[in-house]
Amino acid sequence: MEQKISLINLSGIKYLDPEKAHFYLKNDQFLCLDYDGETYENIKLHRSIPFKLPDDFISVQDMDSKEIFLIRSLYQFTPEQANLLGQQLHKRYFSPSISRIYSVKQKMGYLYFEVETSAGRKVFALNDVTRNLRRIDDGARIVIIDVDGNRYIIEDVARMLPKDFRRIEPYLL
Structure with a gap:
């Protein structure tokens, strides 16, 4: 058979x-x-x-x-x-939503973020920007993965304050 x-x-x-x-x-x-x-x-x-x-x-x-x-x-x-x-x-997969970006600073190969999220104000670092800060869902959303593996989501890029978007725009590929 x-x-x-x-x-x-x-x-x-x-x-x-x-x-x-x-x-x-x-x-x-x-x-x-x-x-x-x-x-x-x-x-x-x-x-x-x-x-x-x-x-x-x-x-x-x-x-x-x-x-x-x-x-x-x-x-x-x-x-x-x-x-x-x-x-x-x-x-x-706890992923707080980012509502504000207060600062993004580059130092010694890392990006340091200070943000307001659905879980409160957070400060975190990320490395390897091309892997850990990326657009998803046809570019409408952004996922950020910090050095500890925590995920943060920007739900709708179009609804961000212009000054907040300008802080991350240079790092979006």
Whole structure:
């Protein structure tokens, strides 16, 4: 009998079946998964397409960042399970919105920002501007990733105050 080979089989992707999965928190902080008779402890979730499809194609990874499973969509889960997964993703991808840019200073290869965000006033640094300050969604939004991996979002470039935009314009490619 001829065996069919699909791209999914070749890629090694193992889609998680929500009916066989139970996610829970160990000690109220470590995400764990019981799946088809096996337990996976201290797992983390990673959005494969974070800006366009934040609730779809979620990678379930072990502590070494090795993918165990891929979740097609959070909407496949019960509301309780989807809520738990959503909370974990929110913690990992917490991205305050920047409403004002007070200053941007360049010093020794780093950019230092002082901004107002939805989480209050923040000061942060970033390096490698071409990778860590970029336009997304056809240039309407900007994502900034600081040296600690924190993400900040400018939701709509067109709505920024002109003086704030001038502070970052030289760094936008």
